[in-house]
Amino acid sequence: MNTSLSLFRLQTLFTRRVVIRRRLEQIETLLAEDETVKAADLAREAAAQTFETAQKIQSDHQALMEERRLKKDLTHAQLFGGKVRSPKELQELELEEKILTDLLSKMEDEMMSQMASSDQAKADLESAKSLHQAAIDQKATDSSLLIAERSKLQEELGPLGVQLKSLAQEIPTEIFKDFQELLRIKKGRAVAEISDGSCDACGMDLTPADLQLAKSSPKPIRCKNCGRMLFFKS
Ligand SMILES: [Zn+2]
DSSP: OOHHHHHHHHHHHHHHHHHHHHHHHHHHHHHHOOHHHHHHHHHHHHHHHHHHHHHHHHHHHHHHHHHHHHHHHHHHHHHHSSSOOOHHHHHHHHHHHHHHHHHHHHHHHHHHHHHHHHHHHHHHHHHHHHHHHHHHHHHHHHHHHHHHHHHHHHHHHHHHHHHHHHHHHTSOHHHHHHHHHHHHHTTTOOEEEEETTEETTTOOBOOHHHHHHHHHOSSOOBOTTTOOEEEEOO
Protein backbone atom coordinates (compact mmCIF):
# COMPACT_ATOMS: atom_id res chain seq x y z
CA MET A 1 0.00 0.00 0.00
CA ASN A 2 1.11 3.54 -0.76
CA THR A 3 2.63 5.12 2.37
CA SER A 4 0.49 8.25 2.11
CA LEU A 5 -2.64 6.18 1.90
CA SER A 6 -1.55 4.11 4.93
CA LEU A 7 -0.87 7.31 6.84
CA PHE A 8 -4.25 8.69 5.95
CA ARG A 9 -5.95 5.50 7.14
CA LEU A 10 -3.83 5.53 10.27
CA GLN A 11 -4.94 9.06 10.99
CA THR A 12 -8.58 8.10 10.51
CA LEU A 13 -8.15 5.25 13.02
CA PHE A 14 -6.28 7.47 15.49
CA THR A 15 -9.04 10.04 15.27
CA ARG A 16 -11.66 7.39 15.84
CA ARG A 17 -9.75 6.14 18.88
CA VAL A 18 -9.57 9.65 20.33
CA VAL A 19 -13.31 10.11 19.77
CA ILE A 20 -14.08 6.77 21.46
CA ARG A 21 -11.86 7.51 24.47
CA ARG A 22 -13.39 10.95 24.94
CA ARG A 23 -16.90 9.53 24.75
CA LEU A 24 -15.99 6.79 27.25
CA GLU A 25 -14.79 9.44 29.71
CA GLN A 26 -17.98 11.38 29.14
CA ILE A 27 -20.08 8.24 29.76
CA GLU A 28 -18.31 7.61 33.08
CA THR A 29 -19.07 11.19 34.16
CA LEU A 30 -22.71 10.87 33.11
CA LEU A 31 -23.09 7.55 34.92
CA ALA A 32 -21.67 9.01 38.13
CA GLU A 33 -23.87 12.10 37.94
CA ASP A 34 -27.21 11.97 39.79
CA GLU A 35 -28.00 15.63 40.48
CA THR A 36 -31.52 15.39 39.08
CA VAL A 37 -32.43 12.45 41.32
CA LYS A 38 -30.86 14.18 44.34
CA ALA A 39 -32.78 17.41 43.66
CA ALA A 40 -36.06 15.49 43.26
CA ASP A 41 -35.36 13.65 46.52
CA LEU A 42 -34.76 16.93 48.37
CA ALA A 43 -37.99 18.38 46.95
CA ARG A 44 -39.86 15.25 48.09
CA GLU A 45 -38.40 15.55 51.61
CA ALA A 46 -39.37 19.23 51.79
CA ALA A 47 -42.93 18.44 50.66
CA ALA A 48 -43.19 15.66 53.27
CA GLN A 49 -42.05 18.11 55.95
CA THR A 50 -44.63 20.71 54.86
CA PHE A 51 -47.41 18.12 54.92
CA GLU A 52 -46.37 16.88 58.37
CA THR A 53 -46.37 20.44 59.74
CA ALA A 54 -49.80 21.18 58.23
CA GLN A 55 -51.21 18.03 59.82
CA LYS A 56 -49.71 18.88 63.20
CA ILE A 57 -51.19 22.41 63.12
CA GLN A 58 -54.55 20.95 62.21
CA SER A 59 -54.59 18.33 64.97
CA ASP A 60 -53.40 20.80 67.63
CA HIS A 61 -56.13 23.18 66.54
CA GLN A 62 -58.77 20.46 66.73
CA ALA A 63 -57.63 19.46 70.21
CA LEU A 64 -57.90 23.06 71.37
CA MET A 65 -61.36 23.36 69.83
CA GLU A 66 -62.47 20.21 71.62
CA GLU A 67 -61.20 21.63 74.91
CA ARG A 68 -63.13 24.87 74.38
CA ARG A 69 -66.27 23.05 73.32
CA LEU A 70 -66.20 21.11 76.58
CA LYS A 71 -65.66 24.32 78.49
CA LYS A 72 -68.61 25.90 76.68
CA ASP A 73 -70.83 22.87 77.47
CA LEU A 74 -69.83 23.12 81.11
CA THR A 75 -70.60 26.83 81.21
CA HIS A 76 -73.94 26.18 79.57
CA ALA A 77 -74.78 23.47 82.11
CA GLN A 78 -73.85 25.79 84.97
CA LEU A 79 -75.95 28.57 83.48
CA PHE A 80 -79.09 26.49 83.26
CA GLY A 81 -78.40 23.94 86.00
CA GLY A 82 -80.20 25.94 88.67
CA LYS A 83 -77.36 25.79 91.20
CA VAL A 84 -75.98 29.21 90.41
CA ARG A 85 -78.46 31.86 91.42
CA SER A 86 -76.48 35.04 91.96
CA PRO A 87 -77.34 37.46 89.11
CA LYS A 88 -73.74 38.63 88.92
CA GLU A 89 -72.43 35.08 88.56
CA LEU A 90 -75.15 34.24 86.04
CA GLN A 91 -74.20 37.31 84.04
CA GLU A 92 -70.56 36.25 84.10
CA LEU A 93 -71.47 32.75 82.92
CA GLU A 94 -73.59 34.17 80.12
CA LEU A 95 -70.72 36.38 79.00
CA GLU A 96 -68.29 33.48 79.13
CA GLU A 97 -70.60 31.34 77.02
CA LYS A 98 -70.88 34.08 74.44
CA ILE A 99 -67.11 34.59 74.30
CA LEU A 100 -66.58 30.84 73.85
CA THR A 101 -69.26 30.63 71.15
CA ASP A 102 -67.62 33.47 69.18
CA LEU A 103 -64.19 31.97 69.65
CA LEU A 104 -65.33 28.55 68.46
CA SER A 105 -66.96 30.06 65.40
CA LYS A 106 -63.66 31.78 64.51
CA MET A 107 -61.76 28.57 65.13
CA GLU A 108 -64.15 26.71 62.85
CA ASP A 109 -63.26 29.11 60.00
CA GLU A 110 -59.57 28.72 60.74
CA MET A 111 -59.97 24.95 60.67
CA MET A 112 -61.47 25.10 57.19
CA SER A 113 -58.50 27.03 55.87
CA GLN A 114 -56.09 24.68 57.67
CA MET A 115 -57.81 21.70 56.05
CA ALA A 116 -57.42 23.32 52.63
CA SER A 117 -53.70 23.91 53.31
CA SER A 118 -53.29 20.35 54.47
CA ASP A 119 -55.03 19.01 51.34
CA GLN A 120 -52.80 21.15 49.16
CA ALA A 121 -49.69 19.96 51.03
CA LYS A 122 -50.80 16.36 50.53
CA ALA A 123 -51.31 16.90 46.78
CA ASP A 124 -47.88 18.58 46.57
CA LEU A 125 -46.30 15.65 48.36
CA GLU A 126 -47.89 13.15 45.96
CA SER A 127 -46.64 15.12 42.99
CA ALA A 128 -43.11 15.41 44.50
CA LYS A 129 -43.11 11.64 45.05
CA SER A 130 -44.07 11.00 41.41
CA LEU A 131 -41.39 13.39 40.17
CA HIS A 132 -38.78 11.66 42.33
CA GLN A 133 -39.81 8.25 41.01
CA ALA A 134 -39.79 9.57 37.44
CA ALA A 135 -36.25 10.92 37.97
CA ILE A 136 -35.13 7.51 39.28
CA ASP A 137 -36.72 5.74 36.29
CA GLN A 138 -35.21 8.20 33.82
CA LYS A 139 -31.79 7.76 35.41
CA ALA A 140 -32.12 3.98 35.07
CA THR A 141 -33.12 4.26 31.41
CA ASP A 142 -30.30 6.70 30.65
CA SER A 143 -27.80 4.54 32.50
CA SER A 144 -28.75 1.37 30.66
CA LEU A 145 -28.43 3.19 27.32
CA LEU A 146 -25.04 4.57 28.36
CA ILE A 147 -23.85 1.17 29.57
CA ALA A 148 -24.87 -0.40 26.25
CA GLU A 149 -23.05 2.36 24.35
CA ARG A 150 -19.97 1.90 26.56
CA SER A 151 -19.83 -1.85 25.85
CA LYS A 152 -20.10 -1.23 22.11
CA LEU A 153 -17.31 1.35 22.16
CA GLN A 154 -15.09 -0.84 24.33
CA GLU A 155 -15.60 -3.72 21.89
CA GLU A 156 -14.54 -1.44 19.06
CA LEU A 157 -11.34 -0.34 20.82
CA GLY A 158 -9.67 -3.79 20.75
CA PRO A 159 -9.75 -4.43 16.98
CA LEU A 160 -9.01 -0.75 16.39
CA GLY A 161 -5.76 -1.09 18.34
CA VAL A 162 -4.80 -4.19 16.35
CA GLN A 163 -5.50 -2.41 13.05
CA LEU A 164 -3.51 0.61 14.16
CA LYS A 165 -0.56 -1.54 15.09
CA SER A 166 -0.45 -3.49 11.84
CA LEU A 167 -0.91 -0.37 9.76
CA ALA A 168 1.86 1.39 11.68
CA GLN A 169 4.22 -1.48 10.86
CA GLU A 170 3.77 -0.85 7.14
CA ILE A 171 5.19 2.64 7.50
CA PRO A 172 8.92 3.36 7.57
CA THR A 173 10.05 4.31 11.09
CA GLU A 174 11.26 7.83 10.22
CA ILE A 175 8.04 8.72 8.44
CA PHE A 176 6.01 7.27 11.28
CA LYS A 177 7.87 9.43 13.82
CA ASP A 178 7.24 12.54 11.71
CA PHE A 179 3.63 11.56 11.42
CA GLN A 180 3.23 11.17 15.18
CA GLU A 181 4.88 14.52 15.80
CA LEU A 182 2.66 16.20 13.22
CA LEU A 183 -0.40 14.51 14.67
CA ARG A 184 0.43 16.10 18.00
CA ILE A 185 1.20 19.56 16.63
CA LYS A 186 -1.71 19.65 14.20
CA LYS A 187 -4.18 18.36 16.77
CA GLY A 188 -5.02 15.07 15.10
CA ARG A 189 -4.73 16.13 11.49
CA ALA A 190 -1.25 15.28 10.24
CA VAL A 191 -2.30 14.16 6.80
CA ALA A 192 -4.41 16.25 4.44
CA GLU A 193 -6.06 15.20 1.23
CA ILE A 194 -5.33 17.05 -1.96
CA SER A 195 -8.60 18.15 -3.47
CA ASP A 196 -8.93 20.24 -6.63
CA GLY A 197 -5.18 20.73 -6.64
CA SER A 198 -4.95 22.26 -3.18
CA CYS A 199 -4.29 21.19 0.41
CA ASP A 200 -7.59 20.25 1.99
CA ALA A 201 -6.47 21.46 5.42
CA CYS A 202 -5.21 24.97 4.65
CA GLY A 203 -6.37 25.60 1.10
CA MET A 204 -2.89 26.23 -0.35
CA ASP A 205 -2.67 25.52 -4.11
CA LEU A 206 -0.05 23.01 -5.15
CA THR A 207 2.27 23.61 -8.09
CA PRO A 208 1.87 21.17 -11.01
CA ALA A 209 5.28 19.75 -10.10
CA ASP A 210 4.20 19.11 -6.48
CA LEU A 211 0.97 17.56 -7.69
CA GLN A 212 2.95 15.23 -9.92
CA LEU A 213 5.26 14.40 -7.04
CA ALA A 214 2.35 13.71 -4.70
CA LYS A 215 0.99 11.22 -7.22
CA SER A 216 4.22 9.42 -7.93
CA SER A 217 6.45 9.69 -4.85
CA PRO A 218 6.48 6.67 -2.57
CA LYS A 219 7.06 9.05 0.38
CA PRO A 220 4.49 11.66 1.34
CA ILE A 221 5.29 15.23 0.35
CA ARG A 222 4.56 18.13 2.71
CA CYS A 223 2.26 21.08 2.16
CA LYS A 224 4.50 24.15 1.76
CA ASN A 225 2.09 26.23 3.79
CA CYS A 226 0.85 24.15 6.74
CA GLY A 227 3.50 21.43 6.72
CA ARG A 228 1.03 18.54 6.69
CA MET A 229 1.73 15.35 4.79
CA LEU A 230 -0.24 15.36 1.59
CA PHE A 231 -2.26 12.49 0.35
CA PHE A 232 -3.47 12.27 -3.22
CA LYS A 233 -6.73 10.42 -3.37
CA SER A 234 -6.72 8.70 -6.75
ZN1 LIG B 1 -1.71 22.79 3.85
